[in-house]
Amino acid sequence: MSAKETSDGELPPSLPDAAKEHAALSEEIRGHDRRYYQEDAPAISDAEYDALRRRLDALEAEFPELKTPDSPSQTVGAAPSGAFAKVRHAVPMLSLGNAFAEEDVAEFVARVRRFLQMKPDDELAISAEPKIDGLSASLLYRDGRFVRGATRGDGAVGEDVTRNIATIDDVPERLEGDDAPEVLEVRGEVYMSHADFRALNERQVAAGKPVFANPRNAAAGSLRQLDPSVTASRPLRFFAYAWGEASAVPSDTQTGMVKNLGRWGFSINPLMKVFTSAEGLIAHYRAIEAERSSLGYDIDGVVYKVDRLDLQRRLGFVSRSPRWAIAHKFPAEQATTVLEAIDIQVGRTGALTPVAKLTPVTVGGVVVSNATLHNEDEIARKDVRVGDTVIVQRAGDVIPQVVAVVPEKRPKGATPFVFPTVCPVCGSHAVREEGEVVRRCTGGLICRAQAVERLRHFVSRNAMDIDGLGDKQISAFYEWGQIRQPSEIFTLERRERDGDGLILLRNREGWGETSAKNLYAAIEDARTRTTDRLLYALGIRHVGEVNAKRLMRHFVSLEALRDAARRATPPDPEVKGDKGNDAWAEIVDIEGIGPIVARAVIDFFQEPQNDPPLDALLAEVKPEPMEQVARESPVAGLTVVFTGALEKMTRDEAKAMAERLGAKVAGSVSKKTDIVVAGPGAGSKLAKARDLGIETLSEDEWLARVGETG
Numbered sequence: 001m002s003a004k005e006t007s008d009g010e011l012p013p014s015l016p017d018a019a020k021e022h023a024a025l026s027e028e029i030r031g032h033d034r035r036y037y038q039e040d041a042p043a044i045s046d047a048e049y050d051a052l053r054r055r056l057d058a059l060e061a062e063f064p065e066l067k068t069p070d071s072p073s074q075t076v077g078a079a080p081s082g083a084f085a086k087v088r089h090a091v092p093m094l095s096l097g098n099a100f101a102e103e104d105v106a107e108f109v110a111r112v113r114r115f116l117q118m119k120p121d122d123e124l125a126i127s128a129e130p131k132i133d134g135l136s137a138s139l140l141y142r143d144g145r146f147v148r149g150a151t152r153g154d155g156a157v158g159e160d161v162t163r164n165i166a167t168i169d170d171v172p173e174r175l176e177g178d179d180a181p182e183v184l185e186v187r188g189e190v191y192m193s194h195a196d197f198r199a200l201n202e203r204q205v206a207a208g209k210p211v212f213a214n215p216r217n218a219a220a221g222s223l224r225q226l227d228p229s230v231t232a233s234r235p236l237r238f239f240a241y242a243w244g245e246a247s248a249v250p251s252d253t254q255t256g257m258v259k260n261l262g263r264w265g266f267s268i269n270p271l272m273k274v275f276t277s278a279e280g281l282i283a284h285y286r287a288i289e290a291e292r293s294s295l296g297y298d299i300d301g302v303v304y305k306v307d308r309l310d311l312q313r314r315l316g317f318v319s320r321s322p323r324w325a326i327a328h329k330f331p332a333e334q335a336t337t338v339l340e341a342i343d344i345q346v347g348r349t350g351a352l353t354p355v356a357k358l359t360p361v362t363v364g365g366v367v368v369s370n371a372t373l374h375n376e377d378e379i380a381r382k383d384v385r386v387g388d389t390v391i392v393q394r395a396g397d398v399i400p401q402v403v404a405v406v407p408e409k410r411p412k413g414a415t416p417f418v419f420p421t422v423c424p425v426c427g428s429h430a431v432r433e434e435g436e437v438v439r440r441c442t443g444g445l446i447c448r449a450q451a452v453e454r455l456r457h458f459v460s461r462n463a464m465d466i467d468g469l470g471d472k473q474i475s476a477f478y479e480w481g482q483i484r485q486p487s488e489i490f491t492l493e494r495r496e497r498d499g500d501g502l503i504l505l506r507n508r509e510g511w512g513e514t515s516a517k518n519l520y521a522a523i524e525d526a527r528t529r530t531t532d533r534l535l536y537a538l539g540i541r542h543v544g545e546v547n548a549k550r551l552m553r554h555f556v557s558l559e560a561l562r563d564a565a566r567r568a569t570p571p572d573p574e575v576k577g578d579k580g581n582d583a584w585a586e587i588v589d590i591e592g593i594g595p596i597v598a599r600a601v602i603d604f605f606q607e608p609q610n611d612p613p614l615d616a617l618l619a620e621v622k623p624e625p626m627e628q629v630a631r632e633s634p635v636a637g638l639t640v641v642f643t644g645a646l647e648k649m650t651r652d653e654a655k656a657m658a659e660r661l662g663a664k665v666a667g668s669v670s671k672k673t674d675i676v677v678a679g680p681g682a683g684s685k686l687a688k689a690r691d692l693g694i695e696t697l698s699e700d701e702w703l704a705r706v707g708e709t710g
């Protein structure tokens with residue numbers, strides 16, 4: 001995600017509107033700050049938080065009046081909670097701007113160069129180091145002795161946690177060497193290693209205490225203990241990466257000074273390196289990302305800092321972050337939790353989607369209790385079972401997903417998940433097409449989950465084309481409980497006339513005498529839409545406008561199609577050579593209609609739940625035949641079977657021609673067959689035709705019959 005994407009929403013047109021949004025946004029950000037800094041219980045991901053911040057910045061850039069001293073843009077974090085003494089930071093503890101996309105890194109480098117008015121050949125050194133996912137702290141040394149430790153707090157005022165920080169092994173009580181400044185405030189990150197975090201949580205469980213969601217929360221909770229002996233029992237660590245107040249800074253560069261901190265006894269991160277191009281920084285970012293899972297502690301990105309301290313001074317700060325540094329965030333975060341149940345949700349198109357119901361867990365700073373399992377095959381592939389401990393991932397702002405199962409933690413007796421074959425919303429059969437991963441509800445006419453979407457399709461321009469019934473109106477009628485299925489569109493006026501305490505349409509908001517009358521007229525008009533439009537309007541899967549025409553050209557009436565579909569039995573894949581029955585053959589033999597479409601049509605018409613609404617609909621409409629296709633042709637209405645080799649045309653052409661002339665083309669010979677056209681090599685079909693006394697024609701005779709000789 002690039003920084004631009006999330007901050008780009010349209011800005012309000014006027015100051016009052018902007019002020020309103022600004023106030024609400026500020027309130028929201030303050031709430032998140034409180035949860036993050038004081039309660040160690042963040043409710044949203046860092047990425048989401050950053051997006052809120054960016055929106056705030058965008059508002060203030062457009063309406064500078066909103067940039068008041070108490071705006072969250074002018075403060076960092078949250079004011080201390082009150083349990084500890086307050087510490088005013090001599091140099092404010094600031095935050096970092098974020099980069100999410102590689103373009104943002106290039107943009108950062110370009111911005112710095114522009115600001116410093118550097119020439120293309122001038123070299124700009126920038127360091128890159130891991131962004132440690134802990135909490136920042138300030139450690140004050142006087143004459144080489146640790147005298148005070150503080151949290152960041154709101155950046156201006158933090159909490160005095162001296163005694164707690166003193167318990168951390170990585171924090172020297174006395175600075176080493178003889179060249180440390182008299183006054184030196186060291187800044188860095190307090191964090192907990194993965195191994196220590198796991199061990200701590202095991203101890204918590206053994207003691208019947210709540211576990212920590214992640215190492216950062218554990219570190220924060222441990223540092224802010226009122227009893228330092230508790231902190232001492234928590235294995236905290238510290239990486240030094242910056243400094244605040246200092247009586248001397250014996251280096252010209254950021255990295256030089258950090259190396260000094262290392263000499264004076266601090267742990268410094270070994271992955272810090274200097275580069276002179278955005279490409280170099282990005283390459284290091286990727287290298288660190290590749291190493292991320294084996295580092296043994298959490299990092300959430302890479303921090304880039306202009307290395308020369310004189311340039312840092314020239315660059316200075318913008319509100320809460322330095323112009324000379326930026327944090328390039330990593331995209332994904334993972335956590336493990338227990339899968340409590342698998343829910344099946346039904347989407348607007350009838351797709352059944354499995355959703356994991358999880359024991360709530362913090363992933364990337366957000367509490368996650370639902371995650372997608374994608375589909376039936378994914379559940380089987382990962383062998384996800386209810387009761388399993390699973391790894392959950394959030395990548396950027398996408399829906400959390402279940403990545404894998406932790407097999408060692410599978411409870412005894414957990415059984416493989418059986419995906420339902422009926423729709424959990426309406427009880428209709430849910431079917432899966434060959435080669436499709438999604439299972440779909442076939443109860444298109446009655447399923448609540450699909451209803452509004454289906455109704456919208458039903459009335460749309462190329463379907464029943466009912467003027468005055470747009471998306472908005474359909475939703476409203478559905479809400480009012482007045483139109484729940486297509487037939488009810490046509491009974492609307494009658495029901496209204498019959499009263500039953502119904503609110504008259506003309507009295508509804510947005511409607512009047514004329515618009516109501518116009519709607520009823522449009523509905524009346526739609527009763528006679530052609531059969532192919534009516535079929536298309538039903539929204540059967542794979543039956544778009546073209547297939548609806550193909551089907552109706554052959555079957556003429558919807559009743560005939562329905563009858564064939566009800567009788568059809570597709571080939572049984574278990575039985576070798578099975579071709580299905582005649583009714584099946586009749587459908588798949590229509591030009592352009594293959595087994596996938598045929599199956600979808602059959603599934604729809606064979607679903608018993610669709611019968612009542614379909615009957616109700618057919619009782620209301622009087623569809624006209626789609627087009628008067630060659631009614632007068634000599635073969636109109638006859639059923640023709642082609643067999644053997646054809647010499648003057650391909651089988652497809654022959655079929656298309658016959659259908660154009662109003663004949664039905666079937667794949668097999670039965671009592672219903674009127675003509676069999678047999679070419680050389682015709683075998684069993686020809687024999688059967690003779691048996692049944694059906695008229696047989698050669699290809700030429702057929703062409704002569706239909707008047708297209710030669």
Ligand code: IVH
Nearest residue numbers: 094095096130131132135136189241303322
């Ligand atoms: S430099 C003036 N370097 O990230 C900014 N910060 O979002 C000085 N952090 O408050 C910060 N690792 O808590 C810096 N290597 C690193 C860091 C780092 C983690 C944290 C720190 C800071 C926050 C900014």
